[in-house]
Amino acid sequence: MDIKKLVKKEVSSLRAYNAREIPCRIKLDANESPYGFNRALRVAAGISTNRYPDPEAGELKKVLAKDLGIRQDMLLQGNGSDELIYYLISTFGGPVLYPTPTFSMYGIIAQALGEKKIEIALDSELDLDIGKILPAIKKERPKLIFLSSPNNPTGNCFSTGRILEIIESSRGIVIVDEAYQPFSSEKGFLPLLKDYRNLVIMRTLSKIGLAALRLGYLIAAPEIIAEVNKVRLPFNVNSLSQAIAVSALREKKQLIAHIKAICSERDLLFRDMRKIEGLTLFPTEANFILFKVNDADRVYSALLKKGILVRNLSETVKDCLRVTVGTPAENKAFLKALRQAGI
Numbered sequence: 001m002d003i004k005k006l007v008k009k010e011v012s013s014l015r016a017y018n019a020r021e022i023p024c025r026i027k028l029d030a031n032e033s034p035y036g037f038n039r040a041l042r043v044a045a046g047i048s049t050n051r052y053p054d055p056e057a058g059e060l061k062k063v064l065a066k067d068l069g070i071r072q073d074m075l076l077q078g079n080g081s082d083e084l085i086y087y088l089i090s091t092f093g094g095p096v097l098y099p100t101p102t103f104s105m106y107g108i109i110a111q112a113l114g115e116k117k118i119e120i121a122l123d124s125e126l127d128l129d130i131g132k133i134l135p136a137i138k139k140e141r142p143k144l145i146f147l148s149s150p151n152n153p154t155g156n157c158f159s160t161g162r163i164l165e166i167i168e169s170s171r172g173i174v175i176v177d178e179a180y181q182p183f184s185s186e187k188g189f190l191p192l193l194k195d196y197r198n199l200v201i202m203r204t205l206s207k208i209g210l211a212a213l214r215l216g217y218l219i220a221a222p223e224i225i226a227e228v229n230k231v232r233l234p235f236n237v238n239s240l241s242q243a244i245a246v247s248a249l250r251e252k253k254q255l256i257a258h259i260k261a262i263c264s265e266r267d268l269l270f271r272d273m274r275k276i277e278g279l280t281l282f283p284t285e286a287n288f289i290l291f292k293v294n295d296a297d298r299v300y301s302a303l304l305k306k307g308i309l310v311r312n313l314s315e316t317v318k319d320c321l322r323v324t325v326g327t328p329a330e331n332k333a334f335l336k337a338l339r340q341a342g343i
């Protein structure tokens with residue numbers, strides 16, 4: 001029996017998401033926070049391991065709703081926002097439109113589910129190319145549009161006016177993926193939720209110190225949440241993650257202090273990287289910096305030889321690398337290795 005022939009053609013042509021662990025001393029490749037919430041782990045002792053998790057994640061939603069100033073029925077919990085992308089595409093289907101380069105999971109999941117993808121390159125300023133997106137919306141009528149703002153891997157926020165134009169011209173759902181919103185100087189789209197019925201905001205705890213939990217959430221009108229909730233697996237967020245997240249989110253001061261520290265380190269790192277000749281830097285509103293060198297593969301390897309792991313994006317963004325902001329000591333080591341690598 002030929003297993004390959006049994007597999008759906010959309011899946012057999014996919015490549016598994018490359019998330020292999022590369023041994024390193026300083027890990028600056030995955031936009032994680034350098035600061036964790038290990039104190040929050042204490043709640044693990046109170047978990048009943050023989051019981052299923054709370055299927056509604058009630059306590060977590062209560063904390064989030066209060067924090068965000070919204071109703072609990074405007075929230076949907078996911079095993080990371082990756083799972084929520086899956087649920088959105090399962091619920092609404094395609095075509096699925098998104099700009100490129102952007103977060104790869106929109107395309108991977110659309111393809112796995114057999115939905116049409118519409119990819120539209122960002123303009124030369126790395127902003128949304130409205131001149132191409134609006135006609136594509138008219139012609140293809142995408143059911144879903146994913147906009148990561150701040151965008152991964154470019155780091156910039158898309159212009160608010162252009163996002164609004166897209167929301168207003170779309171008859172489908174527009175998801176603003178705000179994975180990096182906590183690091184941004186812009187307000188984000190939460191205040192606009194009440195004005196647009198087709199707007200969905202996606203957030204995650206992964207980039208603010210809780211990547212291990214796998215916890216993301218959607219914020220949207222209750223009628224959208226209710227539909228997506230139909231495809232959600234019953235116990236998609238486990239008890240440990242729920243309890244630890246609640247405990248960590250209650251350490252609000254700590255959470256905010258970490259984010260502030262990362263933002264000011266980012267600005268210092270940016271300033272120091274700007275002094276390195278031959279390197280092109282892209283402005284960032286996130287916890288990472290995209291930069292261009294002459295030969296990304298060579299610089300990537302030179303950094304790794306010094307034990308420093310960054311993300312090599314040369315396959316998607318020519319000669320670009322992406323570095324996550326680490327602790328002051330980690331950033332210093334990165335800068336030193338980068339200078340020694342020679343651009």
Ligand SMILES: *Cc1c(COP(=O)(O)O)cnc(C)c1O
Binds near residue numbers: 079081082203211
């Ligand atoms: C990291 C990232 C996510 C994934 O978040 P998880 O909650 O860890 O699944 C979603 N969107 C963007 C743009 C990201 O960079």
